[in-house]
Amino acid sequence: MSNGLTANSNSQSDFDALKQRIHQRLIGKLDLNRIGELEGDVLKREIRMVVEHLCDNENTLLNRSERDRLVDEVLDETFGLGPLELLLKDPSISDILINGPKNIYVERRGKMERTAVEFRDNEHLHQIIDRIVSKVGRRVDETCPMVDARLEDGSRVNAIIPPLALDGAAMSIRRFGSNPLTLEDLLEFKTFTPEMVMLMEGAMKARLNIVISGGTGSGKTTLLNTLSSFIGNQDRIVTIEDAAELQLQQDHVVRLETRPPNIEGKGQVTATDLVKNCLRMRPERIIIGECRGPETLDMLQAMNTGHDGSLTTTHANSPRDCIGRLETMILMAGFDLPMKAMRSQISSAIHLIIQANRLQGGPRKITHITEVVGMENDVIVMQDIFRYVQDGIDENGKAVGRFLCTGVRPRCLDQLNAAGIRLPASIFQERIMMAD
Ligand SMILES: Nc1ncnc2c1ncn2[C@@H]1O[C@H](COP(=O)(O)OP(=O)(O)OP(=O)(O)O)[C@@H](O)[C@H]1O
Ligand SMILES: [Mg+2]
Incomplete structure (x- = not known):
């Protein structure tokens, strides 16, 4: 014909x-x-x-x-993900954001742009979403309009369909593994300064407990991944994640992943279950991909009972907010702990908070490296060691600013010294370290 x-x-x-x-x-x-x-x-x-x-x-x-x-x-x-395949073949793309069939954005090296790629119509987009979620034994329909899934290469997917999504199905894909950013990349992007790396490296090696705090897409997981490279090969590491994203280079790693309930609502395994189980596995370091709920208290207890050198991330906008968030997660889990007891758990468990931020125009910065010093009455005392201050916006709409050293001598230097890690005092002198 x-x-x-x-x-x-x-x-x-x-x-x-x-x-x-x-x-x-x-x-x-x-x-x-x-x-x-x-x-x-x-x-x-x-x-x-x-x-x-x-x-x-x-x-x-x-x-x-x-x-x-x-x-x-x-x-x-026929076999792949239709129009998405073209985008998935491009290793420079880190995020694919689909807002209905005709409106697709990608992020490359921190910059968001709209693509010419389109689905035929809503039905076509639904088909592809179905294909993705059914591969991991899930489904998406009116009774279950939001799902998390993964692509075969490990990329993380979230899909949400009408009526919850108002303008057609929306899907967000966080690429995985294509091109993980290295420490050198982050230094080149001025995400932090070499002095900040020295402190973070020392803190990792001296087994401080660290929380990486930040908003969505601020670079928490990327930083967690890069910091994990400072862990020696002799430590037994157990990782706990909702969707395995970490790419640890060490040999002695056990990776655990939570499981959502199945279609009948059965078989769920939560992060709390995994933290509890992991404590019976003789871990030397525990890495929890993201603390979102009741597992927070279990994690703090683990940190307080000899599992030093543990790491996690959480969703908060400043170090102070991060502490508040940890408190809220413990309270919401229904633990009936007096405020003061809860705060002293937090302050003795956590040594450093590293705050990540995505600034206007795309750059990711570590805006605070803050030490948790202890308690004064009922209040957790913290001190900033390094900070980033935004001064304005350049002609391309991108935030610009300076990295500052506050001049405070970190208390954790004693722990670093005890572990044989000596950092030159000069790196903590009050000054502007670097400007954009
Ligand atoms: N320092 C950085 N500079 C530029 N791009 C970065 C930087 N850190 C991360 N990215 C990119 O930003 C995106 C989000 O990174 P990442 O997954 O680490 O963020 P996140 O805070 O863990 O996000 P989420 O809240 O969704 O878990 C990724 O595509 C990553 O490649
Ligand atoms: Mg993350």
């Missing part, structure tokens, strides 16, 4: 219509039972041949590269 498509009249919509037609025919031809028996590569080769044959039958005047693109896109549509 000819459709009159020529190289000259070959508009995008003709191309898309042709693609859809070939896709439909392909689906009609596939023997689904046999597909399961074939190896991935053999299967793709065979299907490619079928698609090329279908293309020939269409009697279209596509040139070689158009035809290759068509075959690739039909394959992506």
Whole structure:
């Protein structure tokens, strides 16, 4: 059947219509039972041949590269994630944010931009979401309109559909592993200064307990990952995450992941369950990807009972707010602990708070490295050692500012010294360390 498509009249919509037609025919031809028996590569080769044959039958005047693109896109549509495949192939993309079928943004190296990629319509977007979530045994529909899932490469996915999402389904993908940022990258991006790295490295090596605090997408997990590189190879590490994202380089690591309830509401394993279990596994360091709830108290208790050198992140906007957040999470979990007892648990468990922030225009900065000093009456006392102060916005709309050293001598230097780590006193002298 000819459709009159020529190289000259070959508009995008003709191309898309042709693609859809070939896709439909392909689906009609596939023997689904046999597909399961074939190896991935053999299967793709065979299907490619079928698609090329279908293309020939269409009697279209596509040139070689158009035809290759068509075959690739039909394959992506059939086995992959349709229009998303193009974005997933690009390693410089760290986040994909889909707001309905026609409005897709990506983030590259901290900068958000809109892409030309589109889904055909709402139904098409739903299909792809279904394909993603069903692979991890979940589903998305009216009774279950919000889901977390993962792609095969480990990327984290959240999808939310109407009626909760008002303008069509929304999906957020945090890429994983494609190009993890290194310490050198973060130094180059001026996320922190070399002096700050020296303190963070010393604190990790001297087994201080550290909380990384920050808003959504501020770089908490990235920092946790980079700091973990300072852990020696001899420590037994247990990690606990909701969706495994950490990429630890050490040998002696046990990775645990929580599990949401299944469709019947059964089988849930919470972070609290895992923290409790992990304490029976003789961990030397515990890393909790993110503290969000009742596991907070278990974590603090673990930190207070000899599991020094533990690390976690939490969602807060300043070090003071981070303490408040830990308190709230403990209270909401229903633990009937007097305020003072709770605060002294927190202040004796946590040594350092590292605050991450995503500033206007995209740059991520460590805006505070703050030490938890102790208690004065009922109040937790903290002191900033390093700070970032934003001065304004440059001509590109990007925040600019300075990293300051407050001149306070960190109390934790005693612990660092005891561990044989000696930092030059000069790095803590009051001054501007670096400006953007
Ligand atoms: N210092 C940095 N400079 C530039 N980009 C960064 C930096 N840190 C992280 N990113 C990028 O920002 C995005 C968010 O990073 P990350 O996952 O570490 O944030 P998060 O605070 O853990 O987010 P969430 O709250 O969603 O868990 C990632 O795409 C990451 O590559
Ligand atoms: Mg994170």
